[in-house]
Amino acid sequence: MKEKRLRVLQLGKFYPIKGGVEKVMYDLTTGFAERFSHKVICDMMCADGEKGSRTIHLGGNARLICCRTLWKVAATMISPSMIHTLKKECRNYDIIHVHHPDPMACIALFLSGYKGKVVLHWHSDIQKQKMLLKFYQPLQEWLLKRADLILGTSPVYLAESPCLQSVQGKTRCLPIGVEPMRPQAERVAAIREKYPCKKIVFSLGRLVAYKGYEYLIEAARFLDDDYVLLIGGTGPLKAELDEKIKMLGLEGKVVLLGRVSDEDLPAYYGACELFCLSSVQKTEAFGIVQIEAMSCGKPIVATTIPQSGVAWVNAHGQSGLNVAPESGRELAEAIRAIAGDEVVYSGYSRRAELRYRSLFTKERMIENLLDIYHNLWKEQK
Template sequence: MRILEVSKLYPPFWGGIETVVYDISTVLKQKDYDVDVLCVSESNHSSREVMDNVNVYRCSSIVHMASTYISFEFIKVWRSIRNNYDVIHVHLPNPLALLAIFLFRPRRGCKIIVHWHSDIIKQKFLKIPFIPLQNSLLSNCDKIIATSQVYANSSLDLKKYLNKVAIIPIGIDDKRMSIDVDRIKKIKNSYPGKLIVFSLGRHVYYKGFDYLIDAAKYLDDNYIIIIGGQGQLTSSLNEKISKYDLSKRVKLIGRINEEDVSSYFYAADIFCLPSIERSEAYGVVQLEAMACGTPIISTDISGSGVSWVNKHGVTGLVVKNKNPQELAKGIKYLSAHPFEKEHIQKYFMENYTRTKMVDCLIEVIKSA
């Protein structure tokens, strides 16, 4: 069986969707499926390369705006290779892929599987011209994969197509979160005597870091909140920390090297995902915390899968959305009532490995 994974980008760009596409492609290849990836390059150069035994077509782009790439090369390559496959697995949102598939349909008999990662929430103006293309694909595809039933049920885009929806939770590589004892010790020693609350993500509006910083007002100096990542709101977050004199309780540490990420999860007593909008459709970063046995505090976002992933009372706590006092209350509770790391890791292994995700995908493909 020949499978084409259609993605916006692909590693070494490690975005959320790109990581899922990488994990799916890698495991499918390990299971002896013939897998290629079609994606856009962040540069103006096209290439065809092999990454971890997977053939990757990277297509040059000419414009990048509002999280969307314009690439004539992508459409050209799609047209030339689309009929070589038994399965087209397209990951959305991706307006460029919608256009390419609308212009040049795959051959008759080829199965089309849509992987619906999230609705377009913020750039709704961008979505309007692509709605007919999106509806065409959803009408003609064989199956639609959603990452949680909660998200699928709340999606207006999927409302007419729920009969096609199959639920496959995102999984990650259980071996990715390696233990570096010296690095973990160094992180802990940087904050002696402190209970470490770790958070990680792009500094953008829907991540809710404003609320996590506000939560520090209700904690004492025995707690330290470490926020990794960077983004358009980094400056304003730093200003807020200074304005409320919270520098002893909140640290923005910038981008964390990939090899150091797991050490921060292991060093942390609590991981907090304070996201506030459905743009956070799933919260893959919660799986990384689970793999390390770190209890999670997440928020109850209406229509999002975040609180479905973090099972309240099993892997952590789910608290009210946009509520700093509730975040602080949850942090205090977990510090006084720590969860067993082994129980969290066991739940992760039973539900959220990438191998389990791909096994479910194969079943969906076979049944489509």
Template structure:
């Protein structure tokens, strides 16, 4: 028997987007797909691609890699991309799969998932990775709710990223008997410099050099994320007016709030203390995280279900200031006085006080930096996340079934 646990299996991921598109769900899908490849599986990923990128070249390091089937976005509805090709490729890949791993929320993927056979020789096990509830979608959310409940009833296993988020999710609680099929698998992040395709260190050095020139000796506060309302970056800018002027903020991200945030920076008189950067590559992120004194995630709503960037900061030993969002996994990921500080969401004064406390108290900052790195190693390593995911796969994959040939998609 092969020593690779997934040898001969065909694992298919249905993702919303996929790297180089930046985001927490995307990084999780990529890490799990790559890990399955290295454990012997043939892996395909179906994902939307707004940029219509060409097919990726084989990895230069020769390691096995997933086959990514990118589908152009024909339409979009309330931030949900739509494409007939996505539906076709999802269904086509599922017919040949040993297992389908669906990353939710992804409204379009609900439809082919509900058609997967549950019994008989054509049965396809379905693992649903519940990254977040569908929130703030109005009539569309109400329309999709019955389909989500049907999806959760159909799923053989449902992965949630933290127990607090599962307990706070009305949708998960609505499905009778789901708890027995639900598994908590916290998101894992590779240690700095590991698990990536050798980024050019020169790129990170150039990014950091530009930021350090601008800082001119000031201490670096860092925030990363999509520029969207639930991230609470406008609250962080308000808080910065009360933060020690010997610190400056670098905010890295893109999104629909970019212009509004830039205008707020000007209106608050913070032009010399805030630098907004578009997305930087992995080497640039690593360099900024390594240089930061404090990392801040000021999110204000449960749409922030976990906060993958928190774990990235912890992996670099950076103390965190985050928010205590009810029903979210964020305050569980960033444990108060262990890896950082948590404050009430939307409270600029409390956020400023926490930032000032860490900037002024070096022993505390060092203690939390050590706690952050230790928490990453003990709870959020990439190896731990993959081992837990593989255990879920083994629960639904029969020992001698699911070994299928790879056919053209």
């Protein structure tokens, strides 16, 4: 008799993929389809902000179920279609895996009448939308109680989030994992030719306040002229950061690259000496860019943001160095401490890649989650 396959639905956020939470959902869905389709049927349901309701077949029997969005409020997609679709589809799943923060997903689950197991993936607390949180708080409390298991991306965030203090007994850490970056030699060489004889410090992210790019720009003042800082990404602070670079006379020493394409991104990781994550707020809960850089053997300079998992991802003294947020001078000192000596640098580089391979591969994330799912499934059989 053929063994029954576990059926799981990843629920939350939106499509196309624009951020870390959606990327994790998509990687889990495709990861199970690629490696464990004989054991698990894993679908993904989300709000679609562009093309409306549709179903995309991903291979390995996996489906991406997109629900039409009417409008977007406070970074939340309003999708009545998700409520209707989940109510119709939920009975087909043994486990629904909800990715937080996403009030729309929570509302849809609440109204669905679903009776099976729920995994809550707590990527971060709601930080910016304080008014939204006031209205959402009762539903958030319901979701925390409803969840059979709560996953966090780092032990630090799980232990220190004020929202999770009353549910510590059902939390478990599942670090994010990614495919390794594979830089192409010719693309790496082309980037290095643009900055000959320079030690490249690379950073990547939206140009928004919590990323702390103003402090990374200030760090350039304390670095010798053999360093160049490349910052990839777009966002509302572009003009303000450009002005700061000009005001400090750092043109050519700090370069805002704009959007870095998926094709070019591995090459920037490959071309740099190290990666710097200068974020200053808990909104930066993990920093997937850190593990992407580590996969290329690149050391990390990051910040010790209170209650954030960033400094756990970058193990201080092993894969890189962590410094206090909002200090350009400390960022510069850490950059020099790593990149200023070839022997020291080689040690950090080796340990960064080792930390990636031991903790942050996509394969490890998928395998660990498969064990979690099966343990939950056994409980309800």
